[in-house]
Amino acid sequence: MTDHVEVTGRGASHVVPDLVIVRARVQSDAKDVASALTESSSRTAAALQAASDHGIEARDRRTDDVGIHPRHDNNGRKVIGYTAYQAFRLTVRDRDRVGDLLQALAGAAGDALAVDGIEMAADQTDEAVAAARDAAFEDARTRAAQFARLAGTELGKVIHIHEGGVADQIPRPMYARSADMAGSMPIEGGTQAISTTVTVRWELA
Template identity: 70%
Template sequence: MTEHVEVTGHGTHHVVPDLVIVRARVQCDATEVAAALDQASSRTAAALQAAADHGVEARDRRTDDVGIHPRHDQHGQSVVGYTAYQALHLTVRDPNRVGALLQALAGAAGDALAVDGVEMGAEPSPSALEAAREAAFGDARARASQYATLAGASLGAVLTIREGGLEDSHPRPMMSRAADAFAGSMPVEGGTHAVSTSVTVRWELA
């Protein structure tokens, strides 16, 4: 069997953010399962229509998750109702429209709306992704060279390359009851957005 070394490298390329990601959810309480689901469905539809009316294109509107769970009394014994929810993921390509969008969502869904995160982002362009790949490969090669030196060998031909997934950031929670105040004149700004990836490379040892 050919001697080899396998190393995972990580690479990041920074780009200027050009869009905003809004992560929200609609959450409704009712005494019956069907009623909770119906309310969540209708309020979600209203929120999605409000997003469409405020310029969020169909490709940028999606639902991420849906579920229902029981609510219990203060003693945790008897079921007193049910909570149904549905998550929304909205991509806003004009950051100046985020404030008006949040106000529209709150108006459409009312107190059923919760905003889980508002963050700057950028679509990974082919050039940005290629730059991140090159950085990841360079990181992997540097690590592999160190291991090869310790083993008294040198790197030979590349045997395999396997790319990992793009890294994503997680939003910080914010309750929607303050959406109107938050949306008033909110400037959503960001310095740079990181496009990151990883590659696992196997080299032959010579």
């Protein structure tokens, strides 16, 4: 078998977040399951329609968790009603419109709306992913060359490459202050790391 060295390198490219992710939910109470689900569904539909009216495209509107659970009296024994909820996620491509969007959501869903959080994100462009791969390969090559020198030889040709995957690391989350905020909502974000690992095997000369 040909002598070889195999090394895993890590690399990242840093991009400025250009998207805002709004995570929200609609929660409705009713005496029976059907009414709670109907009310939650209706208000969620209204909120999503409001998002659409404010320029959030279909690809940027996504529903997440949906559920229902009973509500009990103060003694925790008797069921006095049910709470249904529907969570959704909106991707906002113009962050200056976040405040107006939150106001529109609140107007559509009323006091059933809860904003779970707001965070910055960035598109994983082909250029950013390629830069992360290049950095990971260079890291692996540098390590492998060092090992080869310690063994008194040099690196030969690459005989195998395996990418460990691209990981999207989102910076600190930014939470909404209130759902009835008017106007633009200032949101700041640092850089976001698009990272990956690459495992490379070289022949030893």
